[in-house]
Amino acid sequence: MKGLLYRGARDIVFDDAPEPQPEDIRSAIVKITACGICGSDLHIYQGHGFSETDGYCVGHEAVGEVIETGSAVSRFKAGDRVMISAAVGCGACPSCMAGNVTQCETMGARCYGLGPRLQGVQAEYAMVPVADFGLARIPDGISEDQAVLLTDNLPTAWFGLRNADIQPGSTVAIVGCGPIGLMAVEGAFLLGAARVFAVDLVPERRQLAEEIGAIAFDAAEAREQIAELTSGHMCDSVVECVGADAAIHLSMKLARNAGTVSCIGVNQTMDFKFPMALAFIKGLTFRTGTCSVPAQWPQLIPLVQAGKLRPERTITHHMPLSEGAEAYRMFDARENGAMKMILMP
Numbered sequence: 001m002k003g004l005l006y007r008g009a010r011d012i013v014f015d016d017a018p019e020p021q022p023e024d025i026r027s028a029i030v031k032i033t034a035c036g037i038c039g040s041d042l043h044i045y046q047g048h049g050f051s052e053t054d055g056y057c058v059g060h061e062a063v064g065e066v067i068e069t070g071s072a073v074s075r076f077k078a079g080d081r082v083m084i085s086a087a088v089g090c091g092a093c094p095s096c097m098a099g100n101v102t103q104c105e106t107m108g109a110r111c112y113g114l115g116p117r118l119q120g121v122q123a124e125y126a127m128v129p130v131a132d133f134g135l136a137r138i139p140d141g142i143s144e145d146q147a148v149l150l151t152d153n154l155p156t157a158w159f160g161l162r163n164a165d166i167q168p169g170s171t172v173a174i175v176g177c178g179p180i181g182l183m184a185v186e187g188a189f190l191l192g193a194a195r196v197f198a199v200d201l202v203p204e205r206r207q208l209a210e211e212i213g214a215i216a217f218d219a220a221e222a223r224e225q226i227a228e229l230t231s232g233h234m235c236d237s238v239v240e241c242v243g244a245d246a247a248i249h250l251s252m253k254l255a256r257n258a259g260t261v262s263c264i265g266v267n268q269t270m271d272f273k274f275p276m277a278l279a280f281i282k283g284l285t286f287r288t289g290t291c292s293v294p295a296q297w298p299q300l301i302p303l304v305q306a307g308k309l310r311p312e313r314t315i316t317h318h319m320p321l322s323e324g325a326e327a328y329r330m331f332d333a334r335e336n337g338a339m340k341m342i343l344m345p
Contacts, residue, residue: 003123051115
């Protein structure tokens with residue numbers, strides 16, 4: 001089997017990958033038909049991974065066809081077209097059975113492609129543990145591109161928005177306009193935001209946010225411009241989609257008194273200097289965390305089917321899996337507008 005393997009900083013190779021073997025009778029083997037490169041995959045690519053080892057298969061966004069199921073798998077069969085949740089839990093505790101993987105009560109939550117513990121899905125085949133709770137059939141009216149984005153990006157954006165206390169008429173800021181940030185811009189309007197400010201360093205991404213309806217600013221001018229447009233009141237809700245220390249600090253400055261800041265960007269700083277005095281003076285609500293993808297599907301799938309959300313508009317490139325190393329390089333360099341890369345085995 002071929003897959004994309006992490007060999008070191010900026011060294012992703014298309015090579016022989018471990019053949020997927022069922023973990024137990026609750027597992028399934030899925031033939032991958034499309035997979036995505038996530039912004040958090042760039043942390044690994046840049047050498048800031050989540051594991052001290054290398055040589056493992058990367059990726060946590062994929063869809064495909066079930067080709068084999070264990071005897072304890074009851075919801076799926078060979079031939080089903082499925083999307084794979086980016087993370088899985090034990091599948092036995094009440095939280096996992098309700099779709100809240102990150103709240104697994106046995107500490108059994110795992111994400112694909114962060115290390116050898118659970119091999120990634122940027123490969124020809126993948127092993128899905130606890131398949132009954134880690135898979136979902138691709139519903140009618142959902143394209144393959146949309147299904148890939150439902151495995152992580154769109155649920156993460158929606159999770160961040162729901163954590164931001166957005167109400168009809170709210171003024172919202174989205175900090176970071178990569179795929180998740182752009183999906184958050186669109187979702188904020190759907191939740192009733194009257195105005196959405198979008199903040200990013202890249203002009204092309206700001207333009208995309210404006211096409212969705214946002215008012216976009218470079219990070220250097222965002223605070224001053226938003227203060228002017230809101231008569232100093234700032235934003236009711238801020239969703240941070242970058243993960244950089246500076247982006248989090250800016251997000252807290254953009255929030256109004258008693259506002260809410262929702263951080264969904266991946267931040268790996270263990271000694272982050274939280275501006276407690278600012279949060280205290282403003283009376284901010286600050287939320288962060290990772291998304292339980294299956295918990296978001298019941299709300300998101302109908303919205304995508306109805307055309308209320310169009311996550312596929314963020315896709316910039318479709319490339320063969322065999323060109324995955326080049327796709328990572330382009331994505332890292334933002335070459336030719338590279339933003340959301342879909343790979344096909």
